[in-house]
Amino acid sequence: MNDTLTQSPDNPVYRRRLWVHRVGIFLSSAAMALGVAFLMWILFTLLIKGVSAINFAMFTESTPAPGSEGGGLMNAIVGSFMMVGSATLISTPIGILAGIYLAEYGNKSMFGAVTRFVTDIMLSAPSIVIGLFVYAIYVANVKHFSGWAGSIAISLIAIPVVVRTTDNMLGLVPASLQEAAFALGAPRWKVALMIRLRAVKAGVITGILLAVARISGETAPLLFTALNNQFFNGNMNKPMANLPVVIYQFAMSPYDNWRDLAWGGALLITFSVLGLNILSRTLFNQKSQH
Template sequence: MFTSDSVVNASNSVYKKRQRVNRMLLTLSSATVVFGLFWLFWIILTLLLKGGSALSLSLLTQSTPPPGADGGLLNAIFGSVAMAVVATLVGTPIGVLAGTYLAEYGQRGWLAPATRFLNDVLLSAPSIVIGLFIYAVYVAQVGHYSGWAGAFALAIIVIPVVVRSTDNMLSLVPNSLREAAAALGCPQWRIVMFICYRAARSGIITGVLLAIARISGETAPLLFTALNNQFMSLNMNAPIANLPVVIFQYAASPFEDWNRLAWAGAVLITLLVLGINIIARSLFRK
């Protein structure tokens, strides 16, 4: 039997106290959301106002110019895309296989917990440290900067993101699916390949897309690996232009035309990352 004090009404002191606390926390939560969105929209608006005027067809068809001349970012766009593709092709299989081991085969023993810990450390490691590592083990050994070195540095950034997403998504697959397949005589590798991967496919793809979004704007590791190239170069074994480094150099230059190109490059990267995140969230909802 409920007493009158336990009934939710305006005269209940406990209910009124909880209502005040709820309103206060809801107000604080709403204020923090508005605060965060304000800066986000301000950044996007600033990018569009300063870089939108430089968006043109020549931006995508011409290479970076000397001071005072017209040009675009074709060589930088090509270099960024080339290194991102190589990094994704190298890092994704390693990340998926490592995440598969953690979720499907590493339930016992010390290796899986240690791997998760090291993966978390690598996931939060500053990208400049990764760039210095590749510089020491690769660039310093071959004696020159190159697109391959930049791609390897970006691949190291891709791996922990894919490992985490693969591990989490496979862990969400119900064990009843695995048990049903095992009861029918299906071997472990077939269960992983044809049941677990299919059930977690959208989540794994989402992790790969988020990894691509992260490496799209990385500047620090490329300063120590790929560096830059003023001209169009298809040689991955030589210094190659890329958007983050071009933006870094052109934004700090005293030339207004280079400053406009830097803003335009920042708009391109922002739109790319925004589009990738929208696609990733759409896949995750499915």
């Protein structure tokens, strides 16, 4: 009876709450629509500008000389792939193991609290600062830019993402599952690796993909570490071309051909990361259904 009176349209308190609810829903929907509209605007502009630069030469020819026609981004594509791949191989085991330590042993130790604090700082640290740090400790000592320096710089950006994702995912594992494994006599390290980590492997892989997406478009760290190379180079110990720096340099140039290639490179990075995320989510959904 009281509930009926409370929800009655004649009740002023109910009418006020209903209008507040409607206004909140309207503002939330408007904010979402505005964000989606700007996102679609960016993607549409990128698609229109970049499609014209996507051709066979883009994947088979190196960057052209200033003022020349033709050319492609093969050297930059290969360089980005090598550096991002190396950074992923560096950051993934370090980040997962650090996340496991924080989840298993870091809740009651000062070292774990300090590690979480430093990780949070690294998550929000400007990437240019990380680039300058690697330049000071590595590039300045070896006296030359290199692909390895670029890999180290972007791996320092990826590690905190993997650490926090792994730590958060392991925290979602029910305590009963861990207690059951302990009751069967399994050691703590085996419980962490074979039980808890396996239970949340989809979330951990998603964190790794987020880290890859984060570092794929980083420009500032590579300016101070890998620099650039107009020619094809497969030696990671020398300056190496990469898509973010090439896009930055070509977009600021006065040459129409270079600007077209910059749009094509931006489209390639954007849709590569988008396709990777869609593919991973599709595979995870299919696996969960089985």
